[in-house]
Each structure stands twice: as structure tokens, then as C-alpha cells.
Amino acid sequence: xxxxxxxxxxxxxxxxxxxxxxxxxxxxxxxxxxxxxxxxxxxxxxxxxxxxxxxxxxxxxxxxxxxxxxxxxxxxxxxxxxxxxxxxxxxxxxxxxxxxxxxxxxxxxxxxxxxxxxxxxxxxxxxxxxxxxxxxxxxxxxxxxxxxxxxxxxxxxxxxxxxxxxxxxxxxxxxxxxxxxxxxxxx
Ligand SMILES: [Fe+2]
Ligand SMILES: [Fe+2]
Numbered sequence: 001x002x003x004x005x006x007x008x009x010x011x012x013x014x015x016x017x018x019x020x021x022x023x024x025x026x027x028x029x030x031x032x033x034x035x036x037x038x039x040x041x042x043x044x045x046x047x048x049x050x051x052x053x054x055x056x057x058x059x060x061x062x063x064x065x066x067x068x069x070x071x072x073x074x075x076x077x078x079x080x081x082x083x084x085x086x087x088x089x090x091x092x093x094x095x096x097x098x099x100x101x102x103x104x105x106x107x108x109x110x111x112x113x114x115x116x117x118x119x120x121x122x123x124x125x126x127x128x129x130x131x132x133x134x135x136x137x138x139x140x141x142x143x144x145x146x147x148x149x150x151x152x153x154x155x156x157x158x159x160x161x162x163x164x165x166x167x168x169x170x171x172x173x174x175x176x177x178x179x180x181x182x183x184x185x186x187x
Contacts, residue, residue, distance in 0.1 A: 004147045005139055008062075010057050012127050014161070014177070018043045018123045019123055021176050025117045041098045042173040044119070046160060050089050056084045059130070059154030065146040066138055076133060083126045090119045149172075 013179055022043045025035035094115045100107040122184040142150075 005135060008059070008135065009131070011051075012131060015047065015051065015055075015123070016127060017177050018047065018173070019120055021173075022116070023120055026120070028112070030113060036172070037098060037101055039172050041095065041102070042170050044091050044094050044098070046170055046173060047123075048088070048095070050159050051083075052084070052088045052091065054154055054159070055088075058150060058154040058157075060084070061150045062138055062142065062146070063134070065142055065150060066134070069141040069146070070137065073134075073137060076129070079124065080129065080134065082151065083122060083129075087119075087122055087126060090115065090122055094119050103168070115180070 022040060025037075025040045028035040060081065063073075063080065066073050067077050097107055097112045097115050101112070161174065
């Protein structure tokens with residue numbers, strides 16, 4: 001069985017790389033160059049399809065166990081739960097702006113840049129809080145029963161970037177990243 005924390009971290013590594021890639025396209029947009037809008041859309045769409053639907057709910061199960069083990073974690077955990085909602089909302093907003101661009105609807109440049117900056121700042125801050133403050137506590141406090149319950153809380157995980165679940169729609173994005181070959185959610 002792979003170490004649950006290693007799998008948790010492996011997701012974050014992929015997310016961070018995707019956010020970096022997203023930012024290169026935002027920089028091109030900012031410079032008045034032609035960004036790869038399809039790539040930008042793929043990234044946010046993937047982070048919704050996999051991150052919001054599977055990664056975050058599984059984390060929330062781990063958070064619940066963590067608060068049960070250490071009530072002092074309630075406040076930081078509540079912030080992270082709120083951030084999951086903000087990230088989902090900011091992602092939807094970003095996709096709306098990108099959809100307007102694709103449909104040739106007049107979109108204010110400032111609205112696109114604000115949506116992108118909000119998304120990047122929130123997401124990166126969130127990943128760094130989880131990596132720096134939450135995961136070390138989870139490593140110290142959660143038992144194998146806690147991890148098993150966390151795994152059971154969200155089953156049938158579908159990662160469109162991985163193996164048999166691979167979704168051709170993310171071809172553009174997949175060209176840019178190489179994933180950890182042993183990454184598996186069921187391990
Ligand atoms: Fe999270
Ligand atoms: Fe996370």
C-alpha cells in the first residue's frame with residue numbers, strides 16, 4: 001500500500017506544476033501575446049474535474065479525523081474548507097472568462113487578469129498551507145484506521161490524467177507535464 005501522504009503530496013506536485021504552466025499563459029496574456037487558451041481551459045477544467053470533485057473531498061475526510069485527534073486544528077481546517085469553496089468558485093469564474101474569449105464575447109482584459117490572479121494566489125496559498133501546516137500534523141496524528149476511513153470516504157476516483165481514465169480532451173495539457181508513473185489513488 002502506498003503511503004497516503006505520498007499520494008496526497010503527489011497530487012499537490014501535479015497541481016503546482018499545472019498552476020506554474022497556467023501562469024506562463026497568463027504572463028503571455030498580460031504581455032499582449034497570444035496565450036494558449038485551450039491549455040488554460042484544460043488546466044482549470046482538470047483542477048475542477050479532479051481537484052474539486054475528488055482531491056478536496058478526500059482531504060476533507062482527513063481534516064475531519066485530524067480535528068477529532070486535535071481540536072486545535074479546527075480553526076486552520078475551517079479556513080481550508082472555506083478555501084476549497086473559494087477555489088471552486090474562482091475556477092468557475094476563470095472558466096467563464098475563458099469561455100467568453102473562446103466565444104469572441106467582449107471581455108475586459110482586467111477581468112481576465114483579476115480572475116487568473118485570484119485563482120493562482122488562492123490555490124498556491126492553499127497548497128502551501130496544507131503542505132506546511134496540515135500534512136505534518138496529519139502524519140503525526142492520524143492512525144492507519146484514520147487513513148483507511150479517509151480512503152473509504154471518497155471512492156471510485158476518476159483522474160482524467162491517469163492511465164485508464166485518461167481523457168483525450170486533456171491532450172494539450174498532457175504534452176506539458178510528465179506525471180509520476182506510480183501515482184495511484186487506490187494504493
Ligand atoms: Fe485542499
Ligand atoms: Fe490539497
